Amino acid sequence: MAKEYHFTIEQQKGRIDKVMTELMPEKSRSAVQQWIKERNLLVNEQTVKSNYMVQKGDKIYLAEPEAVPLDVQAEEIPLEIVYEDKDVAVINKPQGMVVHPSAGHPDGTLVNALLFHIDDLSGINGVIRPGIVHRIDKDTSGLLMIAKNDHAHEKLAAQLKDKSSFREYTALVHGVIPHEKGTVDAPIGRSKTNRKMMAIVEEGRQAVTHFQVLERFPKFTLLSLQLETGRTHQIRTHMKYIGYPIAGDPVYGPRKTLKGKGQFLHAGKLGFVHPTTNEWMMFEAPLPEIFEQTIEKLKHQH
CATH class of the missing domain: 3.30.2350.10 (Pseudouridine synthase)
Known part of the structure; x- marks a missing residue:
């Protein structure tokens, strides 16, 4: 069964494919364009093209096909x-x-x-x-x-x-954080300018990240981070927001950075209550080799 949605345009402006991603932030623009192409989306009971400019009072009907x-x-x-x-x-x-x-x-x-x-x-x-x-x-x-x-x-x-499970990450970030620890409490939602990115948005979902400095280097800081919530790209978005983006992050960090295979972010500790025995269980995983080697190199830089 297709899911049906009905919308009436009140003050939204712009192309129908863009407006639909505002009305349904969890959907991508390419998904909307596909619905339009397959005639699953109608405006005032008529098929339209992706570049149709919405008007006040337009009635949109969407039959979202089953995945x-x-x-x-x-x-x-x-x-x-x-x-x-x-x-x-x-x-x-x-x-x-x-x-x-x-x-x-x-x-x-x-x-x-x-x-x-x-x-x-x-x-x-x-x-x-x-x-x-x-x-x-x-x-x-x-x-x-x-x-x-x-x-x-x-x-x-x-x-x-x-929030009773425990998740601790290790991250290497750009910049030298002056204070020993801190908390970022800022709501996260889909970026309005780049659909592939998350951003701090007023209407986003609550997101809380705690961090503690483990070691400082001339241009980088090694952190331990604990998640209170688990939003998409939470640590990456929060660290960029406070001005210390994660090293190697191709989306949220600067382009020229440390050599690696993506962001220097490792989920090293995980704790939870066993679903049957009710016993508290805690696990640790060492840093990947490339992460360890990078830290060693930074220790010898002055």
């Missing part, structure tokens, strides 16, 4: 399983690996690897994201909890929601 599930195959990809029992697994995801398949990344993802290495995975997030309770970005390394059944998935997801 066709991807055929996700198990793939023999090396996977570091830090812990596993009948309910949960903890994975140390390498830098460069996408968590779940999408149109741009149909294979080679963590999910493809999980389907090969682990027999049972929760079905709550459907075919595309079996077992996936939370994500980290493609070029962020580190620990992820995986649910092997729906009971475990619900329990772990509830801990993320009520």
Whole structure:
């Protein structure tokens, strides 16, 4: 069944594809253009083109087609399983690996690897994201909890929601932070100027990041960060916002930066209450080799 939406234009201005992304911020402009092309979007009961300029009073009808599930195959990809029992697994995801398949990344993802290495995975997030309770970005390394059944998935997801799980990251940022620790409490939403980026926006969702300085170098600072909330690109967006973007970040940081494979951001510690035994479990993963080597080089710079 297609999902149906009805909108009436009140003060929005501009092209229909742009206006629709304002009305539905979770949707991309290319998705809107596809709906228009497939005649799933009507203005005043008429088909339009993507460059149609909306008028006050226009009535928009959208029949959003159901997503066709991807055929996700198990793939023999090396996977570091830090812990596993009948309910949960903890994975140390390498830098460069996408968590779940999408149109741009149909294979080679963590999910493809999980389907090969682990027999049972929760079905709550459907075919595309079996077992996936939370994500980290493609070029962020580190620990992820995986649910092997729906009971475990619900329990772990509830801990993320009520902020009782523990997630600590290590990051290398541009600039020398003068104070020892701080908290960034600023709402995050989709950027209005670049749909691929997140930004601090007034109407965004609450996001809180705590940070502590571990070490200072002439032009960089090594930080430990704790997440209170888990928004998309949260640490990357928050650090850019306070003027200390993450080194190597191709989206939020400066272009000329340290040599690496993306941002120097590692999810090194993960803690949660086991969904069946109620025991508190804590896991640690060492920094990737390239991260360690970069820190060593910085220590010898003056």
